[in-house]
Amino acid sequence: xxxxxxxxxxxxxxxxxxxxxxxxxxxxxxxxxxxxxxxxxxxxxxxxxxxxxxxxxxxxxxxxxxxxxxxxxxxxxxxxxxxxxxxxxxxxxxxxxxxxxxxxxxxxxxxxxxxxxxxxxxxxxxxxxxxxxxxxxxxxxxxxxxxxxxxxxxxxxxxxxxxxxxxxxxxxxxxxxxxxxxxxxxxxxxxxxxxxxxxxxxxxxxxxxxxxxxxxxxxxxxxxxxxxxxxxxxxxxxxxxxxxxxxxxxxxxxxxxxxxxxxxxxxxxxxxxxxxxxxxxxxxxxxxxxxxxxxxxxxxxxxxxxxxxxxxxxxxxxxxxxxxxxxxxxxx
Ligand code: AHM
Ligand code: MG
Numbered sequence: 001x002x003x004x005x006x007x008x009x010x011x012x013x014x015x016x017x018x019x020x021x022x023x024x025x026x027x028x029x030x031x032x033x034x035x036x037x038x039x040x041x042x043x044x045x046x047x048x049x050x051x052x053x054x055x056x057x058x059x060x061x062x063x064x065x066x067x068x069x070x071x072x073x074x075x076x077x078x079x080x081x082x083x084x085x086x087x088x089x090x091x092x093x094x095x096x097x098x099x100x101x102x103x104x105x106x107x108x109x110x111x112x113x114x115x116x117x118x119x120x121x122x123x124x125x126x127x128x129x130x131x132x133x134x135x136x137x138x139x140x141x142x143x144x145x146x147x148x149x150x151x152x153x154x155x156x157x158x159x160x161x162x163x164x165x166x167x168x169x170x171x172x173x174x175x176x177x178x179x180x181x182x183x184x185x186x187x188x189x190x191x192x193x194x195x196x197x198x199x200x201x202x203x204x205x206x207x208x209x210x211x212x213x214x215x216x217x218x219x220x221x222x223x224x225x226x227x228x229x230x231x232x233x234x235x236x237x238x239x240x241x242x243x244x245x246x247x248x249x250x251x252x253x254x255x256x257x258x259x260x261x262x263x264x265x266x267x268x269x270x271x272x273x274x275x276x277x278x279x280x281x282x283x284x285x286x287x288x289x290x291x292x293x294x295x296x297x298x299x300x301x302x303x304x305x306x307x308x309x310x311x312x313x314x315x316x317x318x319x320x321x322x323x324x325x326x327x328x329x330x331x332x
Contacts, residue, residue: 013195037089078119094149116276122244131170133246138163158279158300204290207319208256220264224328258320270312291321
Protein backbone atom coordinates (compact mmCIF):
# COMPACT_ATOMS: atom_id res chain seq x y z
CA UNK A 1 0.00 0.00 0.00
CA UNK A 2 1.43 3.30 -1.06
CA UNK A 3 0.77 5.33 2.11
CA UNK A 4 3.78 3.90 3.90
CA UNK A 5 6.05 4.66 0.97
CA UNK A 6 7.69 8.03 0.56
CA UNK A 7 6.82 9.63 -2.74
CA UNK A 8 9.82 9.95 -5.02
CA UNK A 9 11.69 13.12 -5.83
CA UNK A 10 10.17 14.60 -8.97
CA UNK A 11 6.55 13.96 -7.96
CA UNK A 12 4.48 16.99 -8.87
CA UNK A 13 2.95 19.03 -6.06
CA UNK A 14 -0.58 18.27 -7.26
CA UNK A 15 0.03 14.55 -7.22
CA UNK A 16 1.76 14.76 -3.86
CA UNK A 17 -1.18 16.62 -2.33
CA UNK A 18 -3.61 14.11 -3.83
CA UNK A 19 -1.67 11.11 -2.53
CA UNK A 20 -1.39 12.60 0.93
CA UNK A 21 -5.11 13.16 0.98
CA UNK A 22 -5.74 9.49 0.18
CA UNK A 23 -3.80 8.65 3.33
CA UNK A 24 -6.60 10.18 5.41
CA UNK A 25 -9.64 8.05 4.67
CA UNK A 26 -12.17 10.64 5.82
CA UNK A 27 -10.53 13.69 4.28
CA UNK A 28 -12.92 15.61 2.06
CA UNK A 29 -10.23 17.18 -0.07
CA UNK A 30 -10.96 20.73 1.04
CA UNK A 31 -7.54 21.30 2.58
CA UNK A 32 -5.97 19.84 -0.55
CA UNK A 33 -7.90 22.32 -2.66
CA UNK A 34 -6.79 25.15 -0.41
CA UNK A 35 -3.13 24.17 -0.79
CA UNK A 36 -3.51 24.01 -4.54
CA UNK A 37 -5.05 27.50 -4.51
CA UNK A 38 -2.05 28.82 -2.63
CA UNK A 39 0.32 27.12 -5.08
CA UNK A 40 -1.52 28.70 -8.00
CA UNK A 41 -1.30 32.18 -6.50
CA UNK A 42 2.39 31.56 -5.78
CA UNK A 43 3.01 30.85 -9.46
CA UNK A 44 1.30 34.06 -10.47
CA UNK A 45 3.18 36.10 -7.87
CA UNK A 46 6.41 34.43 -8.96
CA UNK A 47 5.77 35.65 -12.50
CA UNK A 48 5.20 39.20 -11.28
CA UNK A 49 8.33 39.14 -9.13
CA UNK A 50 10.48 37.99 -12.01
CA UNK A 51 9.32 41.01 -13.98
CA UNK A 52 9.71 43.39 -11.06
CA UNK A 53 12.62 45.28 -12.58
CA UNK A 54 10.30 46.15 -15.45
CA UNK A 55 7.27 47.16 -13.42
CA UNK A 56 8.20 50.84 -13.23
CA UNK A 57 8.86 50.86 -16.95
CA UNK A 58 5.51 49.25 -17.64
CA UNK A 59 3.95 51.76 -15.25
CA UNK A 60 5.54 54.63 -17.10
CA UNK A 61 3.71 53.52 -20.23
CA UNK A 62 0.46 53.48 -18.35
CA UNK A 63 0.07 49.73 -18.59
CA UNK A 64 -2.89 48.15 -16.94
CA UNK A 65 -3.06 44.48 -16.24
CA UNK A 66 -5.82 42.23 -17.52
CA UNK A 67 -8.01 43.02 -14.55
CA UNK A 68 -7.76 46.70 -15.41
CA UNK A 69 -5.77 47.46 -12.27
CA UNK A 70 -3.12 50.12 -12.45
CA UNK A 71 0.39 48.88 -11.81
CA UNK A 72 0.91 48.58 -8.09
CA UNK A 73 3.64 47.76 -5.66
CA UNK A 74 4.46 44.07 -5.63
CA UNK A 75 3.35 43.48 -2.05
CA UNK A 76 -0.05 44.88 -2.91
CA UNK A 77 -0.21 42.76 -6.05
CA UNK A 78 0.72 39.64 -4.05
CA UNK A 79 -1.97 40.41 -1.49
CA UNK A 80 -4.59 40.74 -4.24
CA UNK A 81 -3.48 37.49 -5.90
CA UNK A 82 -3.55 35.36 -2.76
CA UNK A 83 -6.88 36.75 -1.61
CA UNK A 84 -8.40 36.19 -5.03
CA UNK A 85 -7.14 32.60 -5.21
CA UNK A 86 -8.48 31.79 -1.75
CA UNK A 87 -11.81 33.47 -2.47
CA UNK A 88 -12.24 31.63 -5.77
CA UNK A 89 -11.18 28.32 -4.23
CA UNK A 90 -14.08 28.50 -1.81
CA UNK A 91 -12.57 26.67 1.19
CA UNK A 92 -11.60 29.73 3.22
CA UNK A 93 -14.12 31.95 5.02
CA UNK A 94 -11.73 34.53 6.46
CA UNK A 95 -8.20 35.78 5.82
CA UNK A 96 -5.85 37.71 8.06
CA UNK A 97 -3.22 39.48 5.95
CA UNK A 98 -0.29 41.67 6.87
CA UNK A 99 -1.53 44.07 4.23
CA UNK A 100 -4.97 44.59 5.79
CA UNK A 101 -5.80 46.01 9.20
CA UNK A 102 -9.11 44.12 9.45
CA UNK A 103 -10.07 40.52 8.77
CA UNK A 104 -10.98 39.87 5.14
CA UNK A 105 -14.29 38.07 4.62
CA UNK A 106 -14.18 36.07 1.42
CA UNK A 107 -17.93 35.56 1.25
CA UNK A 108 -17.45 31.78 1.39
CA UNK A 109 -19.60 31.33 4.47
CA UNK A 110 -19.47 27.54 4.08
CA UNK A 111 -15.65 27.61 4.05
CA UNK A 112 -14.21 25.61 6.92
CA UNK A 113 -10.80 27.26 7.03
CA UNK A 114 -9.15 30.48 8.10
CA UNK A 115 -5.82 31.59 6.61
CA UNK A 116 -3.27 34.00 8.08
CA UNK A 117 -0.83 35.23 5.45
CA UNK A 118 2.07 37.57 4.84
CA UNK A 119 1.69 37.75 1.05
CA UNK A 120 5.13 39.22 0.39
CA UNK A 121 7.56 39.40 3.25
CA UNK A 122 10.87 41.23 3.09
CA UNK A 123 9.47 43.87 0.79
CA UNK A 124 12.44 46.18 1.38
CA UNK A 125 14.43 43.61 -0.62
CA UNK A 126 12.27 43.69 -3.75
CA UNK A 127 13.85 46.73 -5.32
CA UNK A 128 17.36 45.32 -4.95
CA UNK A 129 16.77 41.85 -6.36
CA UNK A 130 17.12 39.94 -3.10
CA UNK A 131 15.01 36.89 -2.16
CA UNK A 132 11.56 37.50 -0.70
CA UNK A 133 8.82 35.18 0.48
CA UNK A 134 5.21 34.38 1.25
CA UNK A 135 4.29 32.87 4.63
CA UNK A 136 0.94 31.23 5.47
CA UNK A 137 -0.90 29.41 8.27
CA UNK A 138 -4.14 27.47 7.96
CA UNK A 139 -6.63 26.92 10.79
CA UNK A 140 -9.96 25.15 10.99
CA UNK A 141 -12.63 27.66 11.98
CA UNK A 142 -14.23 27.18 15.39
CA UNK A 143 -17.48 29.01 14.63
CA UNK A 144 -20.19 27.06 12.80
CA UNK A 145 -20.22 27.31 9.01
CA UNK A 146 -22.93 29.39 7.39
CA UNK A 147 -21.73 32.76 8.66
CA UNK A 148 -18.66 34.94 8.42
CA UNK A 149 -15.50 33.89 10.24
CA UNK A 150 -14.98 35.56 13.60
CA UNK A 151 -12.02 37.03 15.41
CA UNK A 152 -12.09 33.94 17.62
CA UNK A 153 -11.58 31.81 14.51
CA UNK A 154 -8.46 33.79 13.75
CA UNK A 155 -6.95 34.19 17.21
CA UNK A 156 -6.08 30.53 17.75
CA UNK A 157 -2.74 29.38 19.13
CA UNK A 158 -0.21 28.05 16.63
CA UNK A 159 -0.76 24.54 18.03
CA UNK A 160 -4.11 24.58 16.20
CA UNK A 161 -2.59 25.02 12.74
CA UNK A 162 -3.63 22.30 10.30
CA UNK A 163 -1.12 23.40 7.68
CA UNK A 164 1.58 26.02 7.25
CA UNK A 165 4.12 26.88 4.63
CA UNK A 166 6.19 29.41 2.83
CA UNK A 167 7.19 30.23 -0.69
CA UNK A 168 10.70 31.51 -1.29
CA UNK A 169 11.22 33.51 -4.45
CA UNK A 170 14.98 33.05 -4.67
CA UNK A 171 17.57 31.78 -7.09
CA UNK A 172 14.82 29.28 -7.69
CA UNK A 173 11.29 29.43 -6.37
CA UNK A 174 10.31 26.87 -3.77
CA UNK A 175 7.23 25.99 -1.80
CA UNK A 176 7.81 24.31 1.55
CA UNK A 177 4.88 23.14 3.66
CA UNK A 178 3.63 20.85 6.37
CA UNK A 179 0.26 19.44 7.29
CA UNK A 180 1.63 18.09 10.56
CA UNK A 181 3.24 15.03 9.06
CA UNK A 182 6.76 16.19 8.28
CA UNK A 183 7.99 18.92 5.98
CA UNK A 184 8.40 18.72 2.22
CA UNK A 185 9.91 21.16 -0.25
CA UNK A 186 8.98 21.62 -3.90
CA UNK A 187 10.93 23.50 -6.54
CA UNK A 188 9.22 25.39 -9.32
CA UNK A 189 10.06 24.62 -12.92
CA UNK A 190 8.90 27.75 -14.75
CA UNK A 191 9.00 26.28 -18.24
CA UNK A 192 6.52 23.58 -17.16
CA UNK A 193 4.59 25.69 -14.69
CA UNK A 194 4.82 22.98 -12.02
CA UNK A 195 6.25 22.52 -8.55
CA UNK A 196 8.20 19.25 -8.19
CA UNK A 197 9.16 17.46 -4.98
CA UNK A 198 12.85 18.28 -4.58
CA UNK A 199 13.36 18.25 -0.80
CA UNK A 200 11.41 15.33 0.69
CA UNK A 201 11.16 15.05 4.45
CA UNK A 202 13.26 18.07 5.42
CA UNK A 203 14.94 17.75 8.81
CA UNK A 204 16.53 20.51 10.80
CA UNK A 205 20.11 19.69 11.85
CA UNK A 206 20.22 19.28 15.66
CA UNK A 207 22.79 22.03 15.86
CA UNK A 208 24.56 24.36 13.45
CA UNK A 209 27.10 27.11 13.06
CA UNK A 210 25.13 30.01 11.60
CA UNK A 211 23.56 32.83 13.59
CA UNK A 212 21.25 35.37 12.00
CA UNK A 213 20.35 38.59 13.77
CA UNK A 214 20.35 42.31 12.96
CA UNK A 215 23.39 43.20 15.04
CA UNK A 216 23.03 46.86 14.21
CA UNK A 217 20.43 46.89 16.97
CA UNK A 218 22.75 45.41 19.60
CA UNK A 219 22.81 48.53 21.78
CA UNK A 220 19.10 47.93 22.28
CA UNK A 221 19.39 44.21 23.01
CA UNK A 222 18.90 42.76 26.47
CA UNK A 223 21.97 41.46 28.25
CA UNK A 224 20.99 37.84 27.56
CA UNK A 225 20.81 38.35 23.81
CA UNK A 226 24.08 40.29 23.78
CA UNK A 227 25.81 37.52 25.70
CA UNK A 228 24.39 34.83 23.43
CA UNK A 229 25.68 36.68 20.35
CA UNK A 230 29.08 36.95 22.05
CA UNK A 231 28.90 33.19 22.63
CA UNK A 232 28.20 32.60 18.91
CA UNK A 233 31.34 34.59 18.08
CA UNK A 234 33.42 32.64 20.60
CA UNK A 235 32.28 29.50 18.82
CA UNK A 236 33.36 31.01 15.49
CA UNK A 237 29.88 30.68 14.04
CA UNK A 238 29.17 32.42 10.74
CA UNK A 239 26.98 35.52 10.76
CA UNK A 240 24.41 35.44 7.94
CA UNK A 241 21.60 37.96 7.72
CA UNK A 242 19.70 38.71 4.55
CA UNK A 243 16.97 40.73 6.23
CA UNK A 244 14.37 38.62 4.48
CA UNK A 245 12.84 36.27 7.02
CA UNK A 246 11.89 33.42 4.69
CA UNK A 247 15.33 33.38 3.09
CA UNK A 248 17.18 33.53 6.41
CA UNK A 249 14.92 30.83 7.86
CA UNK A 250 15.15 28.56 4.82
CA UNK A 251 18.94 28.64 4.76
CA UNK A 252 19.20 27.86 8.47
CA UNK A 253 16.59 25.10 8.19
CA UNK A 254 18.65 23.31 5.58
CA UNK A 255 22.14 24.07 6.94
CA UNK A 256 21.61 24.32 10.69
CA UNK A 257 21.58 27.61 12.57
CA UNK A 258 19.50 30.06 14.54
CA UNK A 259 17.50 33.08 13.43
CA UNK A 260 16.69 35.73 16.02
CA UNK A 261 14.54 38.82 16.15
CA UNK A 262 14.61 39.66 19.84
CA UNK A 263 12.80 42.23 21.90
CA UNK A 264 14.70 45.51 21.92
CA UNK A 265 14.53 48.60 24.14
CA UNK A 266 12.44 50.36 21.50
CA UNK A 267 10.37 47.36 20.41
CA UNK A 268 9.48 45.41 23.53
CA UNK A 269 7.81 42.63 21.55
CA UNK A 270 10.33 42.58 18.72
CA UNK A 271 9.25 43.18 15.14
CA UNK A 272 7.84 40.00 13.67
CA UNK A 273 4.16 39.10 13.70
CA UNK A 274 2.92 36.11 15.62
CA UNK A 275 -0.04 35.22 13.43
CA UNK A 276 1.40 35.21 9.93
CA UNK A 277 5.17 35.12 10.37
CA UNK A 278 6.20 33.33 13.57
CA UNK A 279 3.55 30.62 13.95
CA UNK A 280 3.84 29.24 10.43
CA UNK A 281 7.63 28.96 10.56
CA UNK A 282 7.41 27.49 14.06
CA UNK A 283 5.08 24.72 12.89
CA UNK A 284 7.48 23.94 10.06
CA UNK A 285 10.61 23.99 12.21
CA UNK A 286 9.02 21.72 14.83
CA UNK A 287 7.85 19.32 12.15
CA UNK A 288 11.44 19.25 10.93
CA UNK A 289 12.75 18.52 14.44
CA UNK A 290 13.83 22.08 15.29
CA UNK A 291 12.54 24.56 17.83
CA UNK A 292 10.94 28.01 18.05
CA UNK A 293 10.67 30.18 21.12
CA UNK A 294 10.05 33.76 22.22
CA UNK A 295 13.02 33.39 24.54
CA UNK A 296 11.05 31.67 27.28
CA UNK A 297 8.03 29.98 25.80
CA UNK A 298 7.15 27.87 22.81
CA UNK A 299 5.85 30.21 20.09
CA UNK A 300 2.98 27.91 19.13
CA UNK A 301 1.52 28.08 22.64
CA UNK A 302 1.32 31.88 22.76
CA UNK A 303 -2.29 33.01 22.85
CA UNK A 304 -2.71 35.79 20.27
CA UNK A 305 -4.63 38.78 21.61
CA UNK A 306 -4.84 40.71 18.36
CA UNK A 307 -4.47 40.00 14.66
CA UNK A 308 -1.24 41.87 14.11
CA UNK A 309 0.58 41.37 17.39
CA UNK A 310 4.33 40.91 17.51
CA UNK A 311 6.57 38.59 19.49
CA UNK A 312 10.30 38.07 20.04
CA UNK A 313 11.46 35.20 17.86
CA UNK A 314 14.23 32.59 18.19
CA UNK A 315 14.01 29.77 15.70
CA UNK A 316 16.14 27.04 14.17
CA UNK A 317 18.27 24.12 15.32
CA UNK A 318 17.07 22.78 18.67
CA UNK A 319 20.41 22.97 20.47
CA UNK A 320 21.02 26.55 19.42
CA UNK A 321 17.55 27.75 20.40
CA UNK A 322 17.91 26.01 23.77
CA UNK A 323 21.29 27.66 24.24
CA UNK A 324 19.79 31.07 23.49
CA UNK A 325 17.02 30.40 26.02
CA UNK A 326 19.62 29.43 28.59
CA UNK A 327 21.41 32.76 28.16
CA UNK A 328 18.19 34.69 28.42
CA UNK A 329 17.17 32.91 31.58
CA UNK A 330 20.40 33.95 33.32
CA UNK A 331 20.47 36.95 35.56
CA UNK A 332 23.09 39.51 34.57
P1 AHM B 1 8.24 43.32 6.56
O1 AHM B 1 7.08 42.43 6.91
O2 AHM B 1 7.93 44.78 6.70
O3 AHM B 1 8.85 42.97 5.23
O4 AHM B 1 9.34 43.09 7.71
C1 AHM B 1 9.73 41.79 8.02
C2 AHM B 1 11.19 41.64 7.71
C3 AHM B 1 11.65 40.23 7.75
O5 AHM B 1 11.60 39.61 6.50
C4 AHM B 1 13.06 40.37 8.20
O6 AHM B 1 13.52 39.20 8.84
C5 AHM B 1 13.02 41.54 9.13
O7 AHM B 1 11.92 42.31 8.71
C6 AHM B 1 14.25 42.37 9.07
O8 AHM B 1 14.12 43.44 9.93
P2 AHM B 1 15.34 44.45 10.22
O9 AHM B 1 15.54 45.24 8.97
O10 AHM B 1 14.88 45.27 11.37
O11 AHM B 1 16.53 43.60 10.58
MG1 MG C 1 6.29 40.65 6.86
